[in-house]
Amino acid sequence: MVLDANWAVKWLTLCAQAMAEHRVELIELDRAIGDSDHGENMDRGFQAVLAKLGESTPETPGAALKMTAMTLMSKVGGAAGPLYGTAFLRAATALGDSAEIDPAAWAGALEAARDGIVARGKAESGDKTMVDAWTPAVDAARAAADGGGANVLGVLVAAAEAAEAGAVATDPMVARKGRASYLGERSAGHRDPGAVSSALILRAAVGAAA
Amino acid sequence: MTVSIVVVSHSEKIADGAVELAAQMAPDVMILPAGGTDDGRIGTSLEKVLAALEQAGGDGTVVITDLGSAVMTAESALEFLENPGGVLLADAPLVEGLVAAAVAAQGGGDVQAVRKAAEAARGVAGHPGPAGPEAEPEPVSSAPPDCTGEFELVNQAGMHARPAAKVAGGLASLDAEVTINGVDGASMTGLMTLGAGKGTVLHVEAWGPDAEQAVEYVGGLVEAGFGEP
Numbered sequence: 001m002v003l004d005a006n007w008a009v010k011w012l013t014l015c016a017q018a019m020a021e022h023r024v025e026l027i028e029l030d031r032a033i034g035d036s037d038h039g040e041n042m043d044r045g046f047q048a049v050l051a052k053l054g055e056s057t058p059e060t061p062g063a064a065l066k067m068t069a070m071t072l073m074s075k076v077g078g079a080a081g082p083l084y085g086t087a088f089l090r091a092a093t094a095l096g097d098s099a100e101i102d103p104a105a106w107a108g109a110l111e112a113a114r115d116g117i118v119a120r121g122k123a124e125s126g127d128k129t130m131v132d133a134w135t136p137a138v139d140a141a142r143a144a145a146d147g148g149g150a151n152v153l154g155v156l157v158a159a160a161e162a163a164e165a166g167a168v169a170t171d172p173m174v175a176r177k178g179r180a181s182y183l184g185e186r187s188a189g190h191r192d193p194g195a196v197s198s199a200l201i202l203r204a205a206v207g208a209a210a
Numbered sequence: 211m212t213v214s215i216v217v218v219s220h221s222e223k224i225a226d227g228a229v230e231l232a233a234q235m236a237p238d239v240m241i242l243p244a245g246g247t248d249d250g251r252i253g254t255s256l257e258k259v260l261a262a263l264e265q266a267g268g269d270g271t272v273v274i275t276d277l278g279s280a281v282m283t284a285e286s287a288l289e290f291l292e293n294p295g296g297v298l299l300a301d302a303p304l305v306e307g308l309v310a311a312a313v314a315a316q317g318g319g320d321v322q323a324v325r326k327a328a329e330a331a332r333g334v335a336g337h338p339g340p341a342g343p344e345a346e347p348e349p350v351s352s353a354p355p356d357c358t359g360e361f362e363l364v365n366q367a368g369m370h371a372r373p374a375a376k377v378a379g380g381l382a383s384l385d386a387e388v389t390i391n392g393v394d395g396a397s398m399t400g401l402m403t404l405g406a407g408k409g410t411v412l413h414v415e416a417w418g419p420d421a422e423q424a425v426e427y428v429g430g431l432v433e434a435g436f437g438e439p
Contacts, residue, residue, distance in 0.1 A: 041253075070256065070290075073255075073256035073283065073286050074247075074248060074255050074256045074257040074258075075247070075248065075255075076253075077247045077251060077252070077253025077254065077255070078253060078279060079278060079279035079282060081253070081254070081256070081279065081283065082254075082256070082279060082282035082283045082285070082286045083282065085256065085286055086282075086286055086289070089286075089289065089290075120282050120285060120286070121282065178278075
């Protein structure tokens with residue numbers, strides 16, 4: 001399996017599928033601690049990405065991610081737009097014009113994406129945000145890539161599993177950033193919707209390579 | 211060509227309305243709204259912001275935003291620009307900051323001065339917001355002022371919006387810290403909170419290289435009744 005432009009297109013297509021399938025779940029999560037628009041916004045954003053992919057075929061993974069960044073920033077509307085937009089943009093920049101992504105490059109792209117989210121949203125680990133899914137994913141991808149033996153699928157899986165565990169770990173946290181932070185202690189006991197959608201995106205990356 | 215201003219709001223109506231309001235006081239300044247999403251919903255759109263920034267051009271652009279994700283969208287837009295050097299984001303309350311910035315731009319202030327004018331509106335807007343203590347007005351030097359003056363308001367309406375805008379706009383482009391009866395002279399909203407009517411004496415204190423020029427500027431405006439009856 002090589003992570004090339006075809007893989008990137010499949011990944012983004014599976015992202016759109018995942019957001020459509022989990023739309024109601026994300027709305028429910030966001031209703032508990034936010035303004036209940038996350039599912040709808042993510043679904044709309046990735047449907048727009050899908051439409052763009054129908055218009056032209058990107059030549060490199062980086063080009064596909066840059067197009068995604070631009071589209072999400074323009075179509076999502078809520079805070080998730082600029083946050084995910086920045087994540088995809090920074091990942092695209094990290095990948096440059098490479099035709100294929102190797103394990104170290106994937107770890108590097110995830111790290112650039114996470115750093116972009118942190119720079120834009122000013123959240124830290126433990127704030128009950130999408131950062132709590134991304135940082136474990138970056139660490140796991142880096143460890144798998146540095147370990148040598150891992151093929152690129154192994155690195156994708158490591159990142160997705162860590163992001164999913166990270167999302168679950170937001171349950172008891174008290175939100176310190178975003179709309180949920182207005183709820184203070186009452187935000188504990190709910191899973192962060194941004195961490196959940198982040199895990200869905202990284203799981204779709206595995207599906208595209210399988 | 212003056213500095214131009216882009217207004218980023220979650221609501222198209224808020225952006226359009228704020229622009230309409232500010233344009234009354236700054237007829238020569240290009241003020242562009244970038245409100246709502248592409249399809250007219252509540253939210254912010256990178257495409258709209260980029261389009262406004264492209265149209266703005268001029269001698270620099272100051273961007274004024276409303277809530278959290280509008281700030282993020284504006285920052286993202288800067289990341290997309292090839293040459294973001296002339297574009298500055300102002301951390302200011304939307305309406306008060308925009309009006310103060312528009313007046314400063316109308317008065318010929320450069321991009322730094324226009325941003326400063328917008329941000330000076332923050333401390334007195336009555337909405338410290340999540341920034342908390344950072345939103346406090348900056349303390350003015352405890353050293354004795356470099357220049358002072360006392361001027362009695364002679365126009366009928368006193369220190370209302372337009373005179374306050376003139377005073378604040380001019381002072382924002384000078385290299386001086388100025389207080390007028392204790393409030394920041396570069397803050398239009400601060401001056402309006404004085405509620406100073408006809409006959410009120412304004413005590414002007416100024417610090418910095420342009421202190422003398424600042425006092426003369428205020429005195430000139432006040433004595434001329436701001437060009438009003």
